[in-house]
Amino acid sequence: MSTPNNDPIYRVQFVSNGERYELYVRELSQGSLFGFVEIGDFVWDTHTSVVVDPSHEKLKSEFSDVTRTYVPMHNVLRIDAVKRQGTAKITPISDKVTAFPNPIYTPKKE
Template sequence: MSSNEPLYRIQFVSNGERYELYVREVSQGSLFGFVEIGEFVWDTHTSLVLDPSHEKLKDEFADVERTYVPMHNVLRIDAVKKQGSAKITKLSDKVTALPSPIYTPKKD
């Protein structure tokens, strides 16, 4: 891994959970309304303690080269210098992700 390669932390909501992943590629993508992410970066655990949510993410995205996340589900994208741990966090019952239209025509 070169220090010149960009590293991104992306946070998005899916199925009532907040996903936090580290990737090398983020773009608008060719599908309108979707953010394309690829080249996933996973921790190489050197200790005996494993995070179950990290392992769940690795299993979920094991054979995925790139994924497309609806734009309205993305919470945040950060360019970071140092990789953290990927994780899934359960959202509160009071938090609901509602899709919103991307284009709303003006009413005359």
């Protein structure tokens, strides 16, 4: 679960399709697309136990052929540099989470 070398590991939490994704990656940048965070070099947990987390397996299959993904900045909840890799997971969003930011320009009602 720890890194074999001194490369930093980032825990990226973001919202997608009404769910909160938590991924561990080694590459993180602002990206070349304006308004997007570029993440790559995904770090997956190698299960040594019999118990398998279905949300972790869903993430592995969803990102199996992906080398980089671009997440809209307004969907990112948090980015942490961590010492140890945890388990990637998908969790449902509670009703208390609100979308941010709201649209700046709204059409005028006439």
